[in-house]
Amino acid sequence: MTSEQPPPEPPADPLAQARMRMAHxxxxxxxxxxxAVMAVFVLAxxxxxxxxxxxxxAELVVDQNISAHHDGFLNTVALALNTVFGPLGGVILVAVVCLFLLLVRRAPVNxxxxxAVAAVGWLSCQIFKVIVGRHRPDPALLANPLAPESASDSFPSGHVCLAVALAFALYYLAWGTGRExxxxxxxxxxxxxxGLSRLYIGVHYPTDVxxxxxxASAAVLFFTGVWNRYAMAILARVRILQRFGPVPAPR
Incomplete structure (x- = not known):
């Protein structure tokens, strides 16, 4: 058994407490x-x-059936999601939320x-992509490939990993507010x-999704333990953060 480090003492000010909701x-x-078990399962x-x-x-049949029944409106939605949750769009999306929390909400810890949660969950896919090296569906075998890709980084999907990481981050941000x-x-x-959009476009197999x-869930769940043990001790030493909002001292 491992001893759990207690969370930092919450401040008395409710507003300051809300600004440090994600300290633990x-x-x-x-x-x-x-x-670790989840990561081994993903590799298997x-x-x-x-x-x-x-x-x-057998999985390619799913992509082929979807590709043969594309719709104009759904094409637009799928391609928009492809951009928003892509490498550049993902960086901008996460950065905008973080800057809003930092500069508008005055909550540097949050x-x-x-x-951090979004980045860890998102970037975890790169480890498995390198290890597994599965090729993407061949766009030549699809009726209507919307965004043809042929690299060996199909497994898992970075777009879906980002969506999962953001889902965890939003849940943690809502924790204790009644909006969980x-x-x-x-x-x-x-x-x-x-996830469905990745199959719709034809750049991933169902197993990838x-x-x-x-x-991404495994990466975030592991990171929460690391964050709770060490984050506040590190952030307390970054004094510039106090100019933006409250930062609790570690216990």
């Missing part, structure tokens, strides 16, 4: 074990999809926590829509 994130008990899923004969052709259920519903909706949810 909701954390599962086995924050090392279960993320990826290598199975890559090397088991007939696995990829801003850093939100950005709304954040959960919105987060699930966002992940499902982005499923693995993205598990991989």
């Amino acid at each position: 994130l909701p954390q599962m008990g086995s924050w090392v074990l279960w993320p 899923l990826g290598f199975s999809a890559k090397f088991i004969p007939g696995y990829t052709p 801003a850093i926590a939100f950005g 259920k709304l954040a959960v519903v919105f987060g699930i909706f966002m992940v499902v829509v982005v 499923l693995a993205s949810v598990i991989a």
